[in-house]
Amino acid sequence: MDIILKDVGYSYGAGTPFESRALYDVDLAIPEGSYTALIGHTGSGKSTVTQHLNALLKPTTGTVTIGDRVIDNKTNNKNLKFIRKKVGIVFQFPESQLFEETIAKDIAFGPMNFGVSEAEALELAKETLPLVGLDETFMDRSPFDLSGGQMRRVAIAGVLAMKPEVLILDEPTAGLDPAGRREIMTMFNKLHEEQGISIVLVTHQMDDVATYADHVIIMDKGTVVKMGSPAEIFLDAEFLQEKQLGLPASLEFLQKFSQQTGIDFGDQRPLGTSRLAAAIIEMLKEGDLDA
Template identity: 50%
Template sequence: MQIEFKNVTHSYESNNPLSGLGLADVSCKIEDKAFTAIVGKTGSGKSTLVRHINALLKPTSGEIKVGDRVITPETNNKNLKPLRKQVGMVFQFPESQLFEDTVEKDIMFGPKNFGIPEEEAREAAHKMIKVVGLSEDYLDRSPFDLSGGQMRRVAIAGVLASDPETIILDEPTAGLDPVGRKEIMDLFKEQQQNGKTIILITHNMDDVANYAETMMVMHDSRLRAVGTPKDIFNDQDLLDKKLISLPQSAVFAQKLAKKNFKFESLPITINELTAEIKQQIHGE
């Protein structure tokens, strides 16, 4: 399901000429079944952009095409359930949205809300609890008796249980330790490999380097750059303007370059950096 923005502008309180501008004439495509990362400073327009995809926000001008569905300023709130079933959203700290008295009921809530019969929703809950790395024993427990990391997995299982085609992740690893972050990111990479479109909003450049295929850079409500992470992280103009920061491997490579290592382009992952170092040492 391809997603396309065409000259999308969004003004908060659009009838007020002094209202804040959330998006300014954004045009882009997010490819079907791809893993796309959206980066930028706080307030750059990242979250405003993705909230248009399932019509949580409507454009002030322009249009968004999500598969066969077109969202315009005139789009009303009727019949949006099919769209919102197609586009699942994992908000930052999703565990704060848990509210049922058992894990099973919480995971079932989304599917049932979209009209999935109760027994099918229960089957989805039993399947997805295992997908997120927890056993079925957790289903009868209160979500509020779980650890923070376990609660987050339950919240993610609730999104996956509705079987969305596209999954939007708004800082999904915020507050997690490195092991927990990797487990969650591996989970979503696996979802992409199984045919889902993944859209990641993040400040963590290592996650972008390790998982994303396409990278979009937002700044001051505008889309400033689109490309592969390798190309974007090697764009000196973006670095000079401080529109992006570098993943740790690239930062380390810059330090090595001051000690006579030579890189045609900055390696952006540990594997790339290791291969470059081995090659140069072996060559010597």
């Protein structure tokens, strides 16, 4: 399912003395099956765009097309509920939204809210737990007896139980240590590759953008200022600095590496630490680099 924003503008408090424009002339596409990173400094408009991707907000001007549904400022809110089943959002600290007495009931809550029977919803909960690295022995446990990382996985399972076609991740690793961040991001990438779920990653973590995304959209001052592959985006370090964005750690290392060795990878720079390590090991094997 593709998501397309065309000439989208959005103002909070539109038509009131307190009107504040958050978006203007936004054109972007989230292709089906893609892993898209949405980046930009605080206040750039990322969060407002995110809420348009599953119709939590309707555009003040322009159109948002989600699958075969076109949404504008006249669209009836009553007809948008099904979109929130197809496009799931994992907000920052999703574990704070857990509230049921058992994990099974918490995961089943969303499907039941869309008319699925309790028995079917509990079966969905059982099917979904392995997707987040938990097994069915967790079903009858209280979510509040779990570690913080496990609680976050349960909250994510609640979104996955809705069987979304698109998953929006809003700073999904906030508050996690490096090991926990790697585990969660690896889990999402597995869902993308094995379940075919489109991913939209909203993040300040450039390492995650370099490692996982195949398409990058940069927001600034309420509009899209650049789009491209990670290789294209990270080629222009000056532009990223101007937009208050950094480089992935792998590319910062590569800059120092090139300065010290005189080896320039050019436009073929490996993105992500694992790819960079593999490239250097290959150079050692071929004798292009002294050990």
